[in-house]
Amino acid sequence: MTEPAITLQTFFERARDGRLTAVRCRKCGELAIPPRQFCPACGERAWEAVRLSGEGAIESFTVIRVAPRAHAADAPYAIAVVKLTEGVSLLGRIVDISLEKIAIGVPVRFRPLVRGSQTAVGFGPA
Numbered sequence: 001m002t003e004p005a006i007t008l009q010t011f012f013e014r015a016r017d018g019r020l021t022a023v024r025c026r027k028c029g030e031l032a033i034p035p036r037q038f039c040p041a042c043g044e045r046a047w048e049a050v051r052l053s054g055e056g057a058i059e060s061f062t063v064i065r066v067a068p069r070a071h072a073a074d075a076p077y078a079i080a081v082v083k084l085t086e087g088v089s090l091l092g093r094i095v096d097i098s099l100e101k102i103a104i105g106v107p108v109r110f111r112p113l114v115r116g117s118q119t120a121v122g123f124g125p126a
C-alpha cells in the first residue's frame with residue numbers, strides 16, 4: 001500500500017503523534033528525511049512515504065550552552081545527528097540523557113518534543 005508523498009507539515013503532524021516518517025524515491029530508492037521536494041540522488045519527484053522505526057544511534061553531537069531566547073532556560077542541552085536504523089540521518093535534540101553520557105554510538109529512540117502548537121524532533125534513551 002503506497003501512501004501519498006508527504007509534506008513537511010504532514011511530517012510534523014505525524015511526528016507529534018510519535019510517528020517518524022521518511023520518503024523513499026520510487027525511481028532510485030533513495031530515502032530522505034525530513035521530506036523534500038526533489039530526490040537529491042536522481043532529481044525525480046516520485047516519493048512514497050515510509051514509516052521508520054524511530055530507532056538509531058548518535059552519529060555526532062554538539063552541546064548548546066548559550067541557547068536562543070526561547071530555549072534559554074533549557075541550556076545546556078545537546079543537539080545530535082542520529083543515524084536511524086534505516087540508514088538515514090536526522091538532526092534532533094537529546095532529552096533525558098545526561099550530557100556526560102552522550103557519546104557517539106549511544107542508542108536513542110525518536111521522541112516528539114511538543115510545545116504548544118510547535119513540534120520538534122527529539123531523541124531519548126532507546
Ligand SMILES: [Zn+2]
Pocket residue numbers: 025026027028029030039040041042043044
Ligand atoms: Zn531518486
